[in-house]
Amino acid sequence: MERPQPGQSATSKPLMLFEVWYKRIKYFFVGIFVIILLVFSLAFGLLFGFFMSMTTHSENITDAHLRALVLKVPGDEQINYKKKDFLQQYDASLNPLLVGPESVNALIPKALVASEDSLYYKHDGILPKALLRAIFQDIFRTEASSGGSTITQQVIKNQVLNNEKTYNRKANEIVLALKLERIMSKEEIMYIYLNIVPFGRDYNGDNITGIASASYSLFGKPPSDVNLPEAAYLIGLVQSPYTYTPYYEDGTLKKDSDLEISLRRQHYVLWRMKVEGVITEKEFHKAEQYNIKAHLMTKRP
Template sequence: MARQTYDKSVQDSNEIRPFHRYEIVYKKIKHIFLGLFTIFTCTFLILMAISVFYFQHLTDTTIHLSDKDLRLNLLHIVGDEDIDNTKRNILEEYNHSTNTLIVGPNQVSPNVIKALTSSEDSLFFYHNGILPKAIVRAVGQDIFNTEAPTGGSTITQQLVKNQLLTNERTYDRKANELVLSMRAEHVLTKDEIIYTYLNIVPFGRDNHGSDITGIASASYSLFGKSATNLNIAESAYLIGLLQSPYYYTPYAEDGSLKPDQEIKISLNRQHYVLKRMLVEEKITPDDFKNAEKYNVQQHLIIR
């Protein structure tokens, strides 16, 4: 009887021992993972704190810029002497400006706005000045030193960059651009942003080889008409120039038309803008087909 009890005890011990080993191994692994998780969490928090401190350091001057000064700086347009930028309804000031090259909603065809928001910033009326997805992509491009970075700046960011910053590819400039863009959405309405942008953005060269600034100047210089009368095809062509004005411009430095094969580059860009307008449902399939048939090149002003 004692022998049987002893054998049973040994058997039970032999069965328990492997589980005991497994428990020890499990605890060790758990402790290792907990340790790694703690180290990772602490490192992450430290890096986040450093990043926040560094970001605040980069944007220190920007943060202390008052809303009033920010608004005035964003709204400044060359030749706006007759415009009172302190007025709340700046769009009315644009509409009634004696400078014909400064235009408001009354002087710009809706086709221009449709082309701009479809191709340059399809979420313009929904975001708060920046697109996190685009920022992450830009960071990735910077880390991997991509030579030809894709676009991603919102119209608000482009306005801020043109009015307040430079084109330098530095962390300082980009950090300030992000902060100022989000603030711009609070001191300006969406319409104020988009029409101010259209008034100050470069469109390349005219038929005299001179630089063009603003949608009104671009419309007169390329098609000899006011921005109010731009059709879908012409609007798409002009907005297509914005991505790289002096690359897509149809005019050479002396004001002469570029060779057909070079003008075709800007026409391909126009096709992209029209395609985006169709995808975003800003135009109908029939509008798209008719715009594609319109011979923009024949309507360009030549000397």
């Protein structure tokens, strides 16, 4: 029988030692991975259970009840919501402050989507990435704040829930937004939003609600007649109506330095419209030169 050569014995020991430590390290990391996986699974289960407990009421709201809650628009007493064409009824309404697609310049909803919810026609009511980003910003109290709400969620917040900044309200908002997208069309949700969203103050210092009221109050014309820079200015107001409103509480027009913040917001809306391909570079620059202040309504002397 042959004896192992001395060189072979010296080489095999390091290899055996390496194999032993390799297995130990491998099993250690596999064990750590399994533990982490179990912890995440448990945390996800607890969060899911907590989410479900918060949204029990919203889950129990029927489609018909949700639709009735959303369709509460000022001045809609003559509208028959049992008919499916309520947007056409808006356009035919004797109330000039209640508007549908034919009563609004197409630039207005385009400006809204471009600046507030660019994926509006693609999502199902919520944007998971935006929600996660908003939660991260809230947890870590970051200075930068980007809203996680879609147009659909804002309709739910304004029509069904409230403005409380709580996780409970946000959870219910998510559930109801997903449900609303199943029972109403994108166009219907869009015009409900445009008819109920606040736009700040008018030249009398009164609060204004709805795109028609805002158009008449700020520019003295119906929303079908506003031009591109005026449409962008109106839509710029919806993010923070009482910050961007061009009027002080008594209705007087703000001085130039205070008006500048709303003009910057208008330019942002125009820029987003250009980025989204809604307007051309030439239209963008021409709209930026428009003197909004000269066209704003003021109190008569």
